[in-house]
Amino acid sequence: LLMVGVSAVTPLRAQTTKPEGQGPFPVIVILHSTQGVTSAEKTWADRLSKAGYVAHIVDSGGVNKDNPLAVKYRREELAKAVEKLRQLPYVNPDRIGLLGRSHGSWVALASLQEEYAKGVSSGLRAVVAFYPLCSTDNWAADVPVLLLLGAWDTVTRAGPCEELAARQKGKGLPVRAITYPGAGHFFDMVKDASGDAAEKEVLGFFSENLKN
Helix, strand or coil: CEEECCCCCCCCEEEEEECCCCCCEEEEEEECCCCCCCHHHHHHHHHHHHCCCEEEEEECCCCCCCCCCHHHHHHHHHHHHHHHHCCCCCEEEEEEEEEEECHHHHHHHHCCEHHHHCCCCCCEEEEEEECCCCCCCCECCCCCEEEEEECCCCCCCHHHHHHHHHHHHHCCCCEEEEEECCCCCCHHHCCCHHHHHHHHHHHHHHHHHHHC
């Protein structure tokens, strides 16, 4: 594996991990929570690169979730990152995925909204959103979305996301929600049945939509 400490995205801070070989590989952009880049994002990057994807962590630093502009700024960062990634010789520009955690999931889902989708949607084939805030549903992009939720999550409750998934499916959009019993916020980093099952779901989902 080749770890690049700073990506070609300027002036954004980022970390890119690629599989061995020349590619081109599918790429998955990882969007962190309000805590910034932690070992969790690096764990996901390692898992994804081992599975044959370029994993690109966009480092937005610490995020103030109460700042109404935070999502807007992060959506713009995401669009710039995707634009740069498409130009890399080892990236397949037609096979792009997003993986967001908490606030990063909010950003990933917001990027599907009509007014922002143009900057990200070309080549976007799959979105994984771990325990997002499901507050908007005016999505324009017809992209498969997987919502992974914790039944015991008191930070971002599962109920609104389950309702969002039902509404989007009613519109004919490919959205699926999985709620894990007994799981709380950040459950994907807990080594238990929920965390293990979520990892398998993510890898299977990306394989289905980015490789096939």
